[in-house]
Amino acid sequence: GAVVSQHPSWVICKSGTSVKIECRSLDFQATTMFWYRQFPKQSLMLMATSNEGSKATYEQGVEKDKFLINHASLTLSTLTVTSAHPEDSSFYICSARDWRHENTGELFFGEGSRLTVL
Amino acid sequence: ILNVEQSPQSLHVQEGDSTNFTCSFPSSNFYALHWYRWETAKSPEALFVMTLNGDEKKKGRISATLNTKEGYSYLYIKGSQPEDSATYLCAFKSGAAGNKLTFGGGTRVLVKP
Numbered sequence: 001g002a003v004v005s006q007h008p009s010w011v012i013c014k015s016g017t018s019v020k021i022e023c024r025s026l027d028f029q030a031t032t033m034f035w036y037r038q039f040p041k042q043s044l045m046l047m048a049t050s051n052e053g054s055k056a057t058y059e060q061g062v063e064k065d066k067f068l069i070n071h072a073s074l075t076l077s078t079l080t081v082t083s084a085h086p087e088d089s090s091f092y093i094c095s096a097r098d099w100r101h102e103n104t105g106e107l108f109f110g111e112g113s114r115l116t117v118l
Numbered sequence: 119i120l121n122v123e124q125s126p127q128s129l130h131v132q133e134g135d136s137t138n139f140t141c142s143f144p145s146s147n148f149y150a151l152h153w154y155r156w157e158t159a160k161s162p163e164a165l166f167v168m169t170l171n172g173d174e175k176k177k178g179r180i181s182a183t184l185n186t187k188e189g190y191s192y193l194y195i196k197g198s199q200p201e202d203s204a205t206y207l208c209a210f211k212s213g214a215a216g217n218k219l220t221f222g223g224g225t226r227v228l229v230k231p
Binding site for chain 1: 122150152154159160161162163164167207211217218219220221222223224
């Protein structure tokens with residue numbers, strides 16, 4: 001149980017285009033999902049907290065108009081990188097909390113998406 | 119900004135040998151310390167969630183200890199096997215940070231047959 005699926009696994013796009021990454025909880029409902037970014041040789045950095053049915057909460061320094069997050073259902077959150085530029089090239093990974101494991105607080109992660117902007 | 123450090127960044131272990139590595143975190147406002155195991159091309163998976171000072175948890179050959187007063191946790195792998203090769207992440211949750219986890223940079227473990 002508690003499986004999170006993320007797509008696409010990797011994507012290459014041209015500078016100026018937008019890219020959408022999907023994060024799905026397959027066997028549980030996730031009212032909250034988290035989006036992280038990882039640059040080479042660095043740690044996972046929280047970008048934003050995605051809340052079902054409401055606006056996402058962005059971390060300091062993360063542009064909300066650049067990284068659009070939509071959490072329209074209890075099983076799907078999407079991250080759209082708008083007008084992508086080479087500096088947005090990174091590894092993006094989502095995670096979710098499963099209420100069945102609420103006592104432990106552990107997160108369940110997707111497989112991650114590697115974005116390369118040419 | 120919370121500072122969570124892991125050391126070493128990487129280590130090579132001979133099959134059968136035991137090893138350990140460290141996660142250090144702020145000693146104030148502690149809520150929980152998570153350990154995750156992240157194999158290449160897979161999703162990170164939770165190993166332990168630790169909340170009590172002095173706690174020790176074990177899963178098979180892997181165990182972890184927690185010292186919240188001095189702000190560190192050790193992860194131990196006993197009798198390392200090639201399948202233990204992975205990046206091990208720790209993540210700190212502050213009592214003041216809501217649901218947010220702050221991750222360390224990870225320790226990449228390579229077990230040589």
